[in-house]
């Protein structure tokens with residue numbers, strides 16, 4: 001189990017932060033924020049830390065879009081000093097992830113003080129970063145403790161809360177994909193972690209209208225669900241429980257937007273929209289009869305290795321070689337292919353059982369809409385072309401076996 005202690009989500013969280021700091025041996029802390037989150041949270045955290053007797057240093061990011069890339073990482077890194085002994089991330093996911101990564105590399109702990117219930121990464125172990133234009137999650141460290149002030153979370157921009165909810169709704173398809181990966185590709189699986197994740201989804205679905213209205217109960221429920229999802233990653237040791245094909249689509253769009261020099265879209269907003277798309281894919285998988293399945297699988301022509309390389313180059317440009325090099329699916333060998341096809345036939349009943357756990361695309365869209373979250377690519381400014389490209393190319397980003405990979409073997413996408 002994780003050792004993040006305490007995890008506080010409350011209107012008096014910063015009182016508890018002050019008490020906590022008094023009891024610890026740290027004599028100084030470094031607060032990382034941007035200009036907005038400094039005003040919303042960083043300054044009051046600084047005041048509490050000083051009252052607790054600590055010397056406080058501030059790292060406030062320069063204005064402008066904050067992407068967790070080399071430039072921003074270096075901006076923080078060059079302001080660190082050899083005497084830093086504790087970092088406090090006062091911000092949303094991006095600031096937390098950069099603080100997580102840098103503190104980990106410097107060998108010092110960090111505390112998480114989220115300013116929005118926007119993402120499930122606060123209590124997680126991985127730091128999603130964009131390095132050389134590729135979105136990748138580097139295993140770093142969880143925070144030592146987390147203090148989330150409910151008032152600050154409720155005051156966060158509406159779309160950030162909706163994005164946090166979208167990230168949770170994404171677990172519907174990530175859980176199904178995880179089970180498919182376990183069944184067909186021997187990926188490690190833990191039923192108790194899956195059940196914890198399911199509970200987090202259920203609690204948010206139940207409170208979706210309150211989340212949409214950003215009531216204290218709604219936002220606290222969402223924050224606890226995001227925390228729990230993050231803890232599942234820590235306990236499992238990787239992001240599998242919380243990240244399936246819907247996350248790959250989201251990562252793909254993120255990279256494309258970055259490459260095109262367009263502004264970023266909130267992670268959870270993209271994930272929610274992608275979840276509707278993947279739910280649609282599960283609908284199509286449900287429609288495939290067992291009868292004639294082996295023949296169907298045998299008749300699907302997967303692209304040859306050179307065609308696949310060309311396709312990846314056209315979609316990813318200069319990042320392509322790295323992806324091709326690390327892929328188990330590009331030029332999959334004959335034995336592996338035969339094994340997967342046999343398993344699909346053998347486990348078709350189980351696959352249908354898993355697919356049945358995913359609501360239809362319109363139902364997922366309804367769940368998102370009820371909480372004020374976007375449901376379509378056009379809602380978030382992505383073209384039909386980007387939508388299709390994500391279906392075709394996003395799965396190359398990870399070796400994980402997902403519904404999109406299954407769909408390829410079934411001939412639903414080429």
Ligand SMILES: [Zn+2]
Nearest residue numbers: 120167267271
């Ligand atoms: Zn996520």
